[in-house]
Amino acid sequence: MPGALSCSAEACVHNQGGLCTANQIHVGGTNATTSSQTLCDTFAEKGFTNAVTHIGNMNIMGEIKQVFSNGSIQMSPYIKCDAEKCAYNSSRICTASNVQISGVNADNSEGTKCSTFIE
Known part of the structure; x- marks a missing residue:
């Protein structure tokens, strides 16, 4: 089951108000031993070209659920994870119930x- 995902990477085409609108994301960092050694491989800079290019990865149902929620995070993408040493990694799938991607700048x-x- 996908977890709720919030994101501070405001320049990402998938970020809408701190929530990730991607249907699937990919966390990289195969040999990571700390958070700083991971990254969101799904990141794409905001702009018309990237919006069109990534339209196939939109979490439309999550966005509809989010509109009708009372503040809880409904955006729950499928999260593929390469960080083999993370406690939440189960066969390269993230099992955390709440995921935070950072990247303010x-x-x-x-x-x-x-x-x-x-x-």
């Missing part, structure tokens, strides 16, 4: 990280 995927990572 990010302008590419290397500027992001999975703050939920724990070894």
